[in-house]
Amino acid sequence: MGSKQQLTERIGNLLRESKLSVTDTRTKILELFMKSNGALEHSDFEKLTGSSFDRVTVYRTLQTFLDKGIIHKIPTTDTSVRYALCKSECTEHDHHDHHVHFKCEECGNTVCLEETNVPAIHLPKGYAAHNVEVVVSGVCKSCK
Amino acid sequence: MGSKQQLTERIGNLLRESKLSVTDTRTKILELFMKSNGALEHSDFEKLTGSSFDRVTVYRTLQTFLDKGIIHKIPTTDTSVRYALCKSECTEHDHHDHHVHFKCEECGNTVCLEETNVPAIHLPKGYAAHNVEVVVSGVCKSCK
């Protein structure tokens, strides 16, 4: 079990690696991502932090993390935008998710299934694929 | 080639089958769907109709069509919500899309690839899948 101190150190390193300065907001938001192990949307940050940060700062922080390849977006069928931590294979300039996203209809949580690969899709003639997003909805392990 | 009159008649029948009254708004919006052959988002309706309908009416109309299984939503990674016409296999109570959605990075259009089947996804133990959404992004036929 990593202590709180170790987590904070890990986050600091991650930020420095991405050439970002280490600030309270960024540390706290990354902490939330690492603890949640699922996808978060903007409103979660206001709830989870007790709105200790300005809305604008949260938007800008998420955008920065996206730009640096620290987090990625997950497709949804509503107006919310969900974000999840990227694994090591994502970098600033080469940014793919090679895993499947699962949204539980019971608890509403969305998680990344790192072990589940996205299958190859055979497209009709004339279409060129760059990226494939798969979102499975159903009932998750914990809600079963 | 179906004439305008035939299209209007077809739309009227579709609405009556769903036990909805036939109104100008609904007819016009379905007409747009049938002509576009792709996914539309809310702002498209205001553009395409020259904002002849109230925003609220458009929102309510889309919700009604969703409820009746006439249209379905397509996942996106932004705040927009995209809708597309359902094919005949969708009904009010059994509502799946068994096809792949393709979003072109050039023209921004999203289309349903009816011929392309969604592959089976092998989930980790404990997860039950109800629905699988696949969105491929890349370059479409016309933009190639």
Next chain:
DNA sequence: ACAAATATGCAACAATGTTGCATATTTGTG
């Protein structure tokens, strides 16, 4: 410890989505 670079918070705004209610349209019936 300092200056330069960067991040934050506030205010003001823009865009998007929702609700209640009065008015208008559509539908089924005679």
Next chain:
DNA sequence: CACAAATATGCAACATTGTTGCATATTTGT
């Protein structure tokens, strides 16, 4: 065809979500 009941629409007012400019605060490298 005319009428009443059911349904849909449009307006106003509001709630939520996301954006921009700019002054202040924090972080970083020296």
